[in-house]
Amino acid sequence: MRKSILSLSVAAALLVPSLAAAQAAAPSPLTGNATLLTDYRFRGISQTLGKPAFQGGFDYAHASGFYLGNWNSNVNEVAGYPGANLEMDFYGGYKKAFGDFGIDAGLLYYYYPGSDARLLGTRNGKTNSGTVYNTEGYLAGSWKWITLKWSHAFSDYFQTPDTKGTNYLLDLGAAYDVGGGWGVNGHVGHTSVHNFSDASYSDYKLGVTKDLSGWVLGASLVSTDAKHNCSNTPADPYCFFKVTGGTYDAGKSTIVLSVGKTF
Numbered sequence: 126m127r128k129s130i131l132s133l134s135v136a137a138a139l140l141v142p143s144l145a146a147a148q149a150a151a152p153s154p155l156t157g158n159a160t161l162l163t164d165y166r167f168r169g170i171s172q173t174l175g176k177p178a179f180q181g182g183f184d185y186a187h188a189s190g191f192y193l194g195n196w197n198s199n200v201n202e203v204a205g206y207p208g209a210n211l212e213m214d215f216y217g218g219y220k221k222a223f224g225d226f227g228i229d230a231g232l233l234y235y236y237y238p239g240s241d242a243r244l245l246g247t248r249n250g251k252t253n254s255g256t257v258y259n260t261e262g263y264l265a266g267s268w269k270w271i272t273l274k275w276s277h278a279f280s281d282y283f284q285t286p287d288t289k290g291t292n293y294l295l296d297l298g299a300a301y302d303v304g305g306g307w308g309v310n311g312h313v314g315h316t317s318v319h320n321f322s323d324a325s326y327s328d329y330k331l332g333v334t335k336d337l338s339g340w341v342l343g344a345s346l347v348s349t350d351a352k353h354n355c356s357n358t359p360a361d362p363y364c365f366f367k368v369t370g371g372t373y374d375a376g377k378s379t380i381v382l383s384v385g386k387t388f
Contacts, residue, residue, distance in 0.1 A: 157183045158196075160385030165198055168293065168316055169328025169349035170363055171375040172200045172212070182214070192231075193217040200237070203365045204375065205283050206257050209240035218263075227267040233276075235259040235283065242284040249320065251286040259283045265296075272298045282318055290319040295327075306336040310345075324362040326351035326376065343383040351376035 158181060164171055165178035172178070182196030196214040200206055218231020240257035259282060265274035274296040282291035293316050300310040310332045318324040332345030352361035353376035360366070363376040 154187060155183065155185050156387055157181070158385065158387045160383055162381055162383040164379060164381050165200065166330075166347045166379070166381060168314060169326070169330070169347055169376060170204070170351065171373070171379070172198070172204045174201045174203070174365065174367065174373045174375065175379070176201070190219050190221045191217070192220065201365075202240070203367055203373070205245070205285070206237040206240045207242075207244035209237035209257065211239070212237055225269050229263070229265040229267075229274075231263055233261045233263060235261075245284055245286065248286040248288075253281060253284045253286050255284075257284045261293075270299055270301045272296075274298075278319075285318075285321065285324075287320050288318055288324075292317045292319075308334040308336075310334065321362075323352055326363075332381075340384060340386050343381075343385070345381045345383075346378065347381055348378040349376040353377060 160180045162178045162180065164175050165173045165180070178198050178200075180196065180198040182194060184192060184194035186192040194216050196216075198212045199210055200212045202209050206212070213236045214233060215236070216231055216233040218229060220227065220229040220231075235258055237257040242253040242255055242257045245253065245257070258280065259278060260280045261276045261278050263274055263276040265272055267273075274293075276293040276296065278289060278291040280289060282288040293314060296312075296314040298310070298312040300308060302308050310330075312330040313327065315327045316325055326349050328347070328349040328351070330345050330347050332343055334341055334343045349363075351363045353363035353374050354361045355364035355372040355374055357364070360372065363374075365373045365375050367373055
C-alpha cells in the first residue's frame with residue numbers, strides 16, 4: 126500500500142522495501158518502479174501470507190510540486206480483500222522542499238478489483254457492500270533523512286464496517302546513506318482503528334540496503350505487537366484463515382528480502 130512521495134524521496138537512494146519513486150533525483154517528470162519481495166508487509170501485516178510479491182507503478186511529478194501516481198501489488202484475498210488478488214493504489218498531492226526540510230500532503234485511494242466487501246461481515250450493526258477500498262489523506266514532514274507522517278481514513282478502513290476515522294499515527298521513518306552504496310533504514314508506526322481497539326497495534330522495521338548499479342537489494346526485520354494469536358477463541362484480528370485450510374499469523378516477526386529498481 127502506497128507510502129507518501131515525501132517519505133520515498135527521503136529514502137530514494139536506499140529504496141526502503143515497500144514502494145519506490147525517486148522523482149526528486151530523476152531528470153524526467155515521469156518515473157517508474159518495480160520491486161520483488163519475499164513478503165508484502167503493509168504497516169507490519171502480511172498481505173501475501175508470507176509469499177512473494179511483485180510490485181510496480183509510476184509517478185508523474187510537476188515542477189510546481191504537484192504529483193500523481195499509481196502503484197500495484199499482488200495480495201492474498203484472506204488479508205481482508207475477499208475475491209481479490211490485486212491491489213491498485215492511486216494518489217496525488219503536493220510536496221515541497223525547503224533546504225533540509227520538506228512537506229508532503231495528498232490523497233490516496235486503495236482499490237481491490239473483484240473483491241466483495243459484504244464478505245467482511247457485520248460490525249456494530251453495519252455491513253458494507255461493493256468493492257473493498259480505502260480512502261486516506263496524509264500529511265508528512267521531513268528533515269534530512271527523517272520523515273514523520275500522519276494518515277487518516279475518510280472511509281471505513283479497508284471497508285471493515287464502522288471504522289471510518291482510523292488513523293495511522295507516529296509514522297516515523299529514517300533512511301541514512303552510509304556510503305559505498307550501503308544504507309540503513311528504520312521505521313515505527315501505530316495504527317489506531319476507530320471503534321475496533323483489538324485491531325489497533327504498532328509496527329516496527331529495521332533494514333539495510335545495497336545499491337548495485339541501480340538495482341537495490343534490501344533486507345528488513347519487520348515486527349508488530351498486533352493481536353495475532355491463532356489459538357485464541359475467537360482468533361485475533363490478524364490471524365487469517367487460509368482458503369486452503371488452516372490459519373496464518375500475519376503479524377509475526379519476519380525478514381523481508383527485496384530487489385528493486387527505479388527507471
